[in-house]
Amino acid sequence: MNPQLESLPLWASLPITLLLLLGSAIVLIGALGLVRLPHFFQRIHGPAITITLGTGSILIASMIYFSALQSRLVIHELLITVFVMLTAPVVAMLLMRTAVYRDLRARDRRPIVSANKSKTTTEVYPFSSKEEP
Amino acid sequence: MTLRWLPSPALSGALLIMWLLLNQSIAPAQMLLGSVLAIAAPLLARPLRPLAPAPLRKPLVLARLLFMSMIEIVRSCFNVSRIILFNAKGVQSQFIQVPLDLKDPYGLALLSCLINSTPGTVWVEQLPDSNDLALHVFDLHDEQWWIDTIKTRYEQPLIEIFEHE
Numbered sequence: 682m683n684p685q686l687e688s689l690p691l692w693a694s695l696p697i698t699l700l701l702l703l704g705s706a707i708v709l710i711g712a713l714g715l716v717r718l719p720h721f722f723q724r725i726h727g728p729a730i731t732i733t734l735g736t737g738s739i740l741i742a743s744m745i746y747f748s749a750l751q752s753r754l755v756i757h758e759l760l761i762t763v764f765v766m767l768t769a770p771v772v773a774m775l776l777m778r779t780a781v782y783r784d785l786r787a788r789d790r791r792p793i794v795s796a797n798k799s800k801t802t803t804e805v806y807p808f809s810s811k812e813e814p
Numbered sequence: 815m816t817l818r819w820l821p822s823p824a825l826s827g828a829l830l831i832m833w834l835l836l837n838q839s840i841a842p843a844q845m846l847l848g849s850v851l852a853i854a855a856p857l858l859a860r861p862l863r864p865l866a867p868a869p870l871r872k873p874l875v876l877a878r879l880l881f882m883s884m885i886e887i888v889r890s891c892f893n894v895s896r897i898i899l900f901n902a903k904g905v906q907s908q909f910i911q912v913p914l915d916l917k918d919p920y921g922l923a924l925l926s927c928l929i930n931s932t933p934g935t936v937w938v939e940q941l942p943d944s945n946d947l948a949l950h951v952f953d954l955h956d957e958q959w960w961i962d963t964i965k966t967r968y969e970q971p972l973i974e975i976f977e978h979e
Contacts, residue, residue, distance in 0.1 A: 710895045717902040722936075726894055726907075726952040729933035734891035757835045770930030770937075777936050777950065805909035805941075805948050 693749035697742045704738035711735060721780050725773060732769045737762065784808045819853060821860060822867035826852040868920040872975045879971040883928045886967075894933040897953055908954045909938065912947040912961050916969050921976035925968055935960075 689697075707730055714727025740758040747755040788808045820826060833848035834840055870876075897905050916922055926937045934952040941948055951960055 707891065707895060710898055714894075714898040714902070717898060718905075719903065720907065722950055723905065723907045723952060725936055725950075726934055727898065729931075729936075730891045730894050733887050733931060733933060755838070757838055760832060760835050763832075766927070766931060770927040773930045773936050774926060774938070777938050781938055781948075805911045 689746075689749060693745055697746050700738040700742035700745075704735050704742065707731065707735040707738070722777075725776060725780075729769075729773065732765055736765055781806060819857065822856055824870055825856050825867065829855055865919060868918075868976060871978065875971050875974050879928075879968070879975075882967065883932065887932050890933045890935075894952060905952065906954050907950065907952055908957075910949050910951055910954065910957050910960060911941070912949055912964050914940070914945050914947050914969065915965075916973055916977070917945070918972075918976040921972040924976075925972055928968060929964070 711727045711729075711731030714730075715724050718724045718727060740762055744756055744758050785806065785808065829852040830845075830848045833851055834844060837844050837848075914922075916925060922940075929935050929937045929949070936950045938948040938950055940946065947964075949960070949964075954960070
């Protein structure tokens, strides 16, 4: 047992524990989403909760922990938040556009399949986003 | 206020704060190093930015928009978690098309980042030949509700911030 942990006051250890539990539960659910969701376009939403609420609560817990332990304001974790919030949306958009491009190319190679799907005229993209191709 | 050697004061300020946070110190030496970085980096990176820096107008509207998005992100997190845990096979995911009025590149960039940060929605692209946005929604029940939400909650403030004369 880390001796530093025992010197932590209750007002700090309680929110830290709750935030860590919430954060790790969210990260686990996000990873579970990658396993359970059937289609790529759905799986892309799984990591989104990991990077927002998951990292968010773990980083807040880290800020409280080190601030309480060292009796000074430790907030450089904010930078991680900023960098994640700047980069993750761009990555999600790139992955999404790549997948859409791939499916459009696949449809162009197999024109018979798209002829069967003529009933779905209201769809934005002319390929099925329901089941794995 | 745009000086020749300080093209975007807000960016320089952010860089200085980043430097001080990284070093966890406000010693004068770090302030000096950070200021050099904050002034030199925007000047060196200027050829990489084809557009002029957007002036920071309506900070109150921007703050309200960011705060509201944060609440929306937390709310969506729990919604998406619930669906992954209990209804992973039956979820109605779909692409929808949202007509946009926003034209400003900075506004569109911020809109895409906000939409992509919110779990359950991913921006795909602006469809060619129109200003429509293709959006993938994780759990779609009412297409019109999503279109209205994006247009009133996100797009209106952004138009106010970036396109207001």
